[in-house]
Amino acid sequence: MSLKNVELTLKIKGKAVETKFGEMIFTHFGVSGPIVLDMSRTLVESIRPALEKAVQSHNPFQKALHVPEGAELSLNLKPALSLEQLTARLQRDFYTGGKKFYASILKDLLPASLIPVMIDLSGIPRDKAGNQISKKERDYLVQLLTNLPMTVSGLRSFTEAIVTSGGVSLKEVDPRTMESKLVKGLYFAGEVLDLDAKTGGYNLQAAFSTGYLAGVNAASKT
Numbered sequence: 001m002s003l004k005n006v007e008l009t010l011k012i013k014g015k016a017v018e019t020k021f022g023e024m025i026f027t028h029f030g031v032s033g034p035i036v037l038d039m040s041r042t043l044v045e046s047i048r049p050a051l052e053k054a055v056q057s058h059n060p061f062q063k064a065l066h067v068p069e070g071a072e073l074s075l076n077l078k079p080a081l082s083l084e085q086l087t088a089r090l091q092r093d094f095y096t097g098g099k100k101f102y103a104s105i106l107k108d109l110l111p112a113s114l115i116p117v118m119i120d121l122s123g124i125p126r127d128k129a130g131n132q133i134s135k136k137e138r139d140y141l142v143q144l145l146t147n148l149p150m151t152v153s154g155l156r157s158f159t160e161a162i163v164t165s166g167g168v169s170l171k172e173v174d175p176r177t178m179e180s181k182l183v184k185g186l187y188f189a190g191e192v193l194d195l196d197a198k199t200g201g202y203n204l205q206a207a208f209s210t211g212y213l214a215g216v217n218a219a220s221k222t
């Protein structure tokens with residue numbers, strides 16, 4: 001299921017370290033999509049010492065990497081509304097919904113596949129009439145809609161990585177030619193360099209640009 005215009009916050013040991021707004025996807029294995037991919041880099045940096053230990057006993061080509069420290073995501077499904085606005089909207093929906101079932105009122109608020117999840121988490125029976133939903137239940141639903149917590153249990157395996165961070169240090173490469181400053185006649189391009197960017201075409205652009213420079217300059221030397 002793909003979600004647009006949502007806000008995702010990464011928390012490490014309860015402390016918010018990054019918030020991103022945009023698109024994300026619920027997949028069969030967990031979460032993915034642009035804001036999740038971008039955020040995974042921050043997660044890796046935030047828990048690097050613990051990860052480095054875990055990596056030593058990890059086969060990157062076989063399994064997903066367990067995240068050894070408390071990392072959590074918090075999803076705001078309604079970032080365009082303040083808490084007061086969302087509360088007022090629910091009050092209105094439940095009131096005007098009258099005897100309509102809770103599950104049916106949620107249809108105006110959430111994508112279909114999220115409705116059973118939200119019913120489960122909120123603990124409000126699916127067939128409860130809108131006008132019977134208490135303030136306590138409504139407040140809890142507001143909390144879930146704006147702060148849906150997810151525990152990060154692991155990272156996907158290296159074989160599924162979109163881009164690798166790390167590689168040949170840029171300090172050791174001449175940016176005009178992509179030639180190594182240490183070994184004459186050796187040229188680098190693309191992922192092998194310690195160069196990565198967020199999703200959106202920047203990594204391909206980096207590979208094309210450095211590839212062009214390395215190719216032209218290597219050819220002109222021979």
Ligand SMILES: Cc1cc2nc3c(=O)[nH]c(=O)nc-3n(C[C@H](O)[C@H](O)[C@H](O)COP(=O)(O)OP(=O)(O)OC[C@H]3O[C@@H](n4cnc5c(N)ncnc54)[C@H](O)[C@@H]3O)c2cc1C
Pocket residue numbers: 160161162163189190191192199200201202203204205207
């Ligand atoms: C699923 C996925 C989606 C992506 N989506 C995007 C995106 O939307 N936008 C974006 O900007 N970037 C995206 N990327 C990242 C982008 O594709 C890479 O950053 C870019 O392709 C790197 O180019 P490269 O030439 O350095 O490396 P690669 O494209 O990995 O090319 C390396 C080549 O070397 C070959 N090779 C490896 N070892 C040897 C060997 N020993 N001998 C001979 N050949 C060898 C490999 O087979 C491969 O063909 C995505 C990556 C993945 C995996």
